Amino acid sequence: MTSWVEKYRPKDLDDVAGNPTAVAELRKWAAAWQRGRPEKHAVILQGPPGIGKTSAALALAHEMSWSVVEMNASDSRNADAIRKTATRGAVLQTFSESGEFLRTNQGGRKLIILDEADNVFGREDRGGIGAIVETIQASGQPIILIANDYYGLTRRSSSLKRLCKTIKFQAIHDDAMKNILRTIASKEGVDVAPDVLEVIVERAAGDLRSAINDLESLAIGKKAVRSAATGALGYRDREHSIFPAIEEILRSGDARRARDAARGLDESPEDLLLWVDQNLGHEYSRPDDLVRGHEALSRADIFLGRARRRQNYGLWSYASELMSSGVAVARKGRGRGGQLEFPYYLIQMARSRGQRATRTSLAKKFAAYLHVSQTLVLDELLPTIRILFTGDEELRIHMTARLGLDEREAALLLDEPESSHAVKHLLEKAGKIKGSPPAESTGGRLSAFDEEENGP
Numbered sequence: 214m215t216s217w218v219e220k221y222r223p224k225d226l227d228d229v230a231g232n233p234t235a236v237a238e239l240r241k242w243a244a245a246w247q248r249g250r251p252e253k254h255a256v257i258l259q260g261p262p263g264i265g266k267t268s269a270a271l272a273l274a275h276e277m278s279w280s281v282v283e284m285n286a287s288d289s290r291n292a293d294a295i296r297k298t299a300t301r302g303a304v305l306q307t308f309s310e311s312g313e314f315l316r317t318n319q320g321g322r323k324l325i326i327l328d329e330a331d332n333v334f335g336r337e338d339r340g341g342i343g344a345i346v347e348t349i350q351a352s353g354q355p356i357i358l359i360a361n362d363y364y365g366l367t368r369r370s371s372s373l374k375r376l377c378k379t380i381k382f383q384a385i386h387d388d389a390m391k392n393i394l395r396t397i398a399s400k401e402g403v404d405v406a407p408d409v410l411e412v413i414v415e416r417a418a419g420d421l422r423s424a425i426n427d428l429e430s431l432a433i434g435k436k437a438v439r440s441a442a443t444g445a446l447g448y449r450d451r452e453h454s455i456f457p458a459i460e461e462i463l464r465s466g467d468a469r470r471a472r473d474a475a476r477g478l479d480e481s482p483e484d485l486l487l488w489v490d491q492n493l494g495h496e497y498s499r500p501d502d503l504v505r506g507h508e509a510l511s512r513a514d515i516f517l518g519r520a521r522r523r524q525n526y527g528l529w530s531y532a533s534e535l536m537s538s539g540v541a542v543a544r545k546g547r548g549r550g551g552q553l554e555f556p557y558y559l560i561q562m563a564r565s566r567g568q569r570a571t572r573t574s575l576a577k578k579f580a581a582y583l584h585v586s587q588t589l590v591l592d593e594l595l596p597t598i599r600i601l602f603t604g605d606e607e608l609r610i611h612m613t614a615r616l617g618l619d620e621r622e623a624a625l626l627l628d629e630p631e632s633s634h635a636v637k638h639l640l641e642k643a644g645k646i647k648g649s650p651p652a653e654s655t656g657g658r659l660s661a662f663d664e665e666e667n668g669p
């Protein structure tokens with residue numbers, strides 16, 4: 214399931230919308246590399262998010278037939294890699310695809326892309342900038358740094374500014390955005406009302422990635438999107454208030470700050486849990502931190518469940534405490550400091566309220582059956598369950614019978630309309646075997662299902 218943003222990422226420089234000057238400058242710099250080693254070994258692509266910087270860098274490599282070493286600067290492992298390159302002397306050596314060093318004569322031209330370069334110099338990584346400067350000075354390979362925050366990147370190192378050619382990317386014009394959105398909609402076979410496009414583009418304020426995400430969240434699985442639908446976009450506004458709170462929880466390391474941040478939020482604890490969960494895995498780098506963090510989250514999840522079942526909302530505060538200060542103090546090692554993410558699950562929920570209820574009821578059934586949390590089912594297991602479900606008829610029929618799946622749930626797993634023949638057929642077959650013992654093992658897949666023969 215690739216997102217539309219990835220699916221429609223421009224592959225060639227000519228497909229990168231807007232910013233013709235920036236693209237021309239990139240080409241010129243690359244051409245100089247074909248002739249030798251230009252004075253500026255590196256360029257900084259600078260500009261707001263979602264306007265094609267990363268895409269342009271990748272497309273340039275494609276056009277030049279250069280291989281690419283992509284490093285995300287916010288990942289601390291890459292900071293180490295950068296340092297190593299610098300100290301080992303990158304003039305003669307270059308990376309292989311797997312990050313090993315190759316002599317240039319074995320390797321050919323490789324474009325080193327350091328994405329989110331403004332992040333590498335986060336609070337905990339003072340050494341990173343020096344490593345990059347050394348790398349650039351020594352490098353025999355073209356380097357592209359990408360940064361949203363040019364000032365944040367260059368103010369700590371005047372040499373960085375001096376060593377790099379700066380290429381500015383500008384926000385995409387509304388009309389260009391609309392054209393791209395229209396093209397995507399038509400390729401996806403969705404008819405999108407003009408005023409819906411209007412709203413999307415206005416909200417995106419030049420950020421094409423967010424416009425495409427909005428379009429996808431409104432249009433996925435539909436034939437047409439009418440104007441009323443844009444109400445669902447409200448969820449994206451929440452990022453602005455939630456991200457700072459998530460930062461406090463995952464990065465402050467301070468129980469009280471984390472708790473205060475959670476209390477100050479106008480979010481249900483259920484939703485906050487999803488946000489923390491979505492970002493914990495990227496942010497905490499040490500395995501023991503992850504274990505402790507997830508433990509706090511799953512205990513929070515248990516309290517939420519109890520609060521709901523017993524209508525005892527006093528329990529909410531325990532849950533909030535666990536998912537904020539509990540998670541904050543779980544981290545002993547350093548964080549990664551990367552970009553925070555919107556929970557994918559919430560995007561899917563926003564796609565359709567009906568689907569939301571169905572996903573929850575499905576998650577409940579599988580969670581009880583597999584003895585795991587609903588959150589785990591929703592965030593991790595559903596895709597696998599889906600693959601098993603669609604791939605094996607026998608298994609599908611027994612799952613449906615055993616868990617008592619209804620039309621909606623089966624339809625969601627099959628990705629078919631409720632009224633479809635496939636769904637009807639499945640429920641009929643499941644109805645027939647209900648009560649009778651399951652057939653022979655289905656080849657050992659999803660063994661938990663086989664073990665549960667005498668279960669609830």
Ligand SMILES: Nc1ncnc2c1ncn2[C@@H]1O[C@H](COP(=O)(O)OP(=O)(O)O)[C@@H](O)[C@H]1O
Nearest residue numbers: 218221222229230262263264265266267268422
């Ligand atoms: N100029 C553009 N032309 C075409 N698609 C774009 C452009 N800018 C952004 N996109 C869309 O948004 C996504 C994110 O773009 P990306 O290049 O990663 O942005 P940035 O690096 O500037 O944040 C792309 O995969 C593509 O779908």
Ligand SMILES: [Mg+2]
Nearest residue numbers: 266267328359
């Ligand atoms: Mg990018």
